[in-house]
Amino acid sequence: MAQVSLDSVRKIYPNGAEAVTPSSFHIEDGEFVVLVGPSGCGKSTLLRMIAGLEDITEGTLSIGERIVNDVDPADRDIAMVFQNYALYPHMSVRKNIAYGLKNRKTPNDVIAAKVAEASAMLNLDDYLDRKPSQLSGGQRQRVAMGRAIVRDPALFLFDEPLSNLDAKLRNQMRIEIKALQRRLGVTSIYVTHDQVEAMTMADRIIVLNGGRIEQIGTPSEIYHNPASTFVASFMGAPPMNLVAGELSDGILSFAGLDVPMTVDHRGPVTLGLRPEDLFIDAKGPIAMEVDLVEELGAHRLLHGRVDGQQLTVHLAKEITAKSGPLRLSCDPSHLCLFHPDTGKRMDARHKGALQAPLNTTVESDA
Amino acid sequence: MKRAGFSTKWLPILLLLPQLLIIAIFFYWPALHAVTSSFYLQDPFGFGQTFVGLENYTHLAASVEYLKVAKFTVLFTVLVTFFSLALALLFAVKADKVLRGAKTYRTLLMWVYAVAPPVAGFIGLLMFNQTWGPLSELFKFFGWDFTLGVNYFDTAFAMTVVSVWKQVPVNFIFFLSGLQSIPRSVREAALLDNRSGTRRFWDITFPLLAPTGFFLLITNITYSLFETFGVIDTINKGEPGNNPMTLVYKVFVDGFRGNDLGGSSAQSVILMILVLALTVFQFRLIERRIHYT
Ligand SMILES: Nc1ncnc2c1ncn2[C@@H]1O[C@H](COP(=O)(O)OP(=O)(O)OP(=O)(O)O)[C@@H](O)[C@H]1O
Ligand SMILES: [Mg+2]
Numbered sequence A: 001m002a003q004v005s006l007d008s009v010r011k012i013y014p015n016g017a018e019a020v021t022p023s024s025f026h027i028e029d030g031e032f033v034v035l036v037g038p039s040g041c042g043k044s045t046l047l048r049m050i051a052g053l054e055d056i057t058e059g060t061l062s063i064g065e066r067i068v069n070d071v072d073p074a075d076r077d078i079a080m081v082f083q084n085y086a087l088y089p090h091m092s093v094r095k096n097i098a099y100g101l102k103n104r105k106t107p108n109d110v111i112a113a114k115v116a117e118a119s120a121m122l123n124l125d126d127y128l129d130r131k132p133s134q135l136s137g138g139q140r141q142r143v144a145m146g147r148a149i150v151r152d153p154a155l156f157l158f159d160e161p162l163s164n165l166d167a168k169l170r171n172q173m174r175i176e177i178k179a180l181q182r183r184l185g186v187t188s189i190y191v192t193h194d195q196v197e198a199m200t201m202a203d204r205i206i207v208l209n210g211g212r213i214e215q216i217g218t219p220s221e222i223y224h225n226p227a228s229t230f231v232a233s234f235m236g237a238p239p240m241n242l243v244a245g246e247l248s249d250g251i252l253s254f255a256g257l258d259v260p261m262t263v264d265h266r267g268p269v270t271l272g273l274r275p276e277d278l279f280i281d282a283k284g285p286i287a288m289e290v291d292l293v294e295e296l297g298a299h300r301l302l303h304g305r306v307d308g309q310q311l312t313v314h315l316a317k318e319i320t321a322k323s324g325p326l327r328l329s330c331d332p333s334h335l336c337l338f339h340p341d342t343g344k345r346m347d348a349r350h351k352g353a354l355q356a357p358l359n360t361t362v363e364s365d366a
Numbered sequence B: 001m002k003r004a005g006f007s008t009k010w011l012p013i014l015l016l017l018p019q020l021l022i023i024a025i026f027f028y029w030p031a032l033h034a035v036t037s038s039f040y041l042q043d044p045f046g047f048g049q050t051f052v053g054l055e056n057y058t059h060l061a062a063s064v065e066y067l068k069v070a071k072f073t074v075l076f077t078v079l080v081t082f083f084s085l086a087l088a089l090l091f092a093v094k095a096d097k098v099l100r101g102a103k104t105y106r107t108l109l110m111w112v113y114a115v116a117p118p119v120a121g122f123i124g125l126l127m128f129n130q131t132w133g134p135l136s137e138l139f140k141f142f143g144w145d146f147t148l149g150v151n152y153f154d155t156a157f158a159m160t161v162v163s164v165w166k167q168v169p170v171n172f173i174f175f176l177s178g179l180q181s182i183p184r185s186v187r188e189a190a191l192l193d194n195r196s197g198t199r200r201f202w203d204i205t206f207p208l209l210a211p212t213g214f215f216l217l218i219t220n221i222t223y224s225l226f227e228t229f230g231v232i233d234t235i236n237k238g239e240p241g242n243n244p245m246t247l248v249y250k251v252f253v254d255g256f257r258g259n260d261l262g263g264s265s266a267q268s269v270i271l272m273i274l275v276l277a278l279t280v281f282q283f284r285l286i287e288r289r290i291h292y293t
Helices: A043-051 A093-102 A108-121 A137-149 A167-184 A195-201 A219-224 A229-234 B010-037 B055-062 B064-098 B103-114 B117-127 B134-141 B152-180 B184-193 B197-227 B229-236 B247-257 B261-289
Strands: A004-012 A018-027 A032-036 A058-063 A078-081 A155-159 A187-192 A204-209 A212-217 A241-248 A251-254 A257-260 A267-273 A278-280 A286-295 A299-306 A309-316 A324-330 A336-338 B040-042 B049-051
Touching (some): A018 A058, A032 A195, A043 A078, A093 A137, A108 A137, A187 A195, A299 A324, B117 B229, B152 B229
Parallel strands (some): A078 A155, A155 A187
């Protein structure tokens, strides 16, 4: 088990593409960190640099107390689970799991014991003598996990390990992986583009965009205090509503809504409203034209327009609504303000906020 | 869904007929003919034949010369197959490191395969020419007086080298595409599991290349036994004398130069049995043990 530190780690591929701009972060011992971001944002590149499968162009990487920039992947004391599992097709499940141990000169009886333990933990006992091609996707996934855990590594790396599974299995494996990690207490870095996985599994989330770190924070921080419009629109399903508003004399106005704010900014701003902070109120200030009611069983989503801008409202299941005009009110305590051009978060603490001070980690960029 | 089919069974037979005819005329009929004439002694001047039963075969079994040729053939086949495969694998592994997907290089490395066997033999003759061949000169530099076509060993050496040289490119291409079809992530997983590159090669890469390797093993044995005819013929210039030759070449020499059609037919039949055995071996023994993904 170990801490992981990246200090201005950068990646430029031989073709000149800068896949990761200089990035720094620190991961505590036993922490479960999720790297999330859209396709092509450099998640895999970052993970593969940590694994040693890709050279680090600049910066230093340390695992535990050691700087490992030039350490062979096999000597970094890490285990990785790949998206397509990368099992050895010609070896039985047992041999797949044992292979990494055999090469580390582990005595045979210890290997047997560890394989037995891992297979019991992962319900693989009935499949130990099968070849990977004779397993289902979920079982292969488990073998890949088994191969990682028998090694007792200092660090687990996961590159979208669940993306080849169907939705039901994905939910189940998500919980299993998280529980396993809790039990083993191994520091883990998990790459995904699925924001639900990120929110549910992470101790901390690192949001990447175009090779840059947009924000680092706990799932709740990321959700409630996004550092940019990018994070706001990427995390959460449905994402945060982003609408154009106006600030003047400390008053934020948007579609009939007036909220006093403590921001020294005048002029247009981007206003972020979570769909669940809006609610139906016959005397509310916001007039919405509902185009579509999306029925989701546990709740409903209203999609419509306010002042010509798209807005989504989350309704609890006991509240019904129809298409057509409607009046809304809003809980201003979670409201976020972003710079209209850069999309960066502005100091969004508003008057009368009941919550603890928002957003200490994010620099205001007003 | 409706299956496409023929309404009568005569149409498909009619469509297959040309192919069947070609196979019958050019493969089965000569094979049958070889089997029958192997039981006869042919008059060298074409005046009839006498039935002699298995005499052609017993004669071969007792022939010192035939055994010598058979031994040479086995050794030649083993050497050509081994070196063609080993060199090609070595080159493919090296090339795979630098040219993932660079097709132009692959084509360039492939060109030797397009050289016809007699031409390859001829180029070999030039290279090994006793007075001015660059390879002979090189050997002379190291004190080896190389005499192609005179010294048995030297001639055998040249035949082997030219045959290997001719076969390496095609093996190389197969090995290279075999290597490139191994998923990148599997190699990377091995990279994390094992620090030694050599061990990784023998534990992961080599077994995953086994289907390709096995296919090449069979084709290379066939190549060494049969398709080296052109190379050997060019080097021996049709008159082997004291020079080494393979069983296939001996069929030709005895049948067409020595006019011993009966003995030559018996030799063909033995080769046919050899090919049959090889095929059975391919499908029964090894294929079952090799992992196909
Ligand atoms: N070997 C390479 N050579 C050049 N550019 C590369 C290479 N590998 C990746 N890239 C580029 O680097 C950027 C980041 O790629 P990366 O694979 O890290 O993305 P990702 O976030 O993992 O995406 P995904 O979610 O689709 O897996 C991409 O723009 C990609 O085109
Ligand atoms: Mg990726």
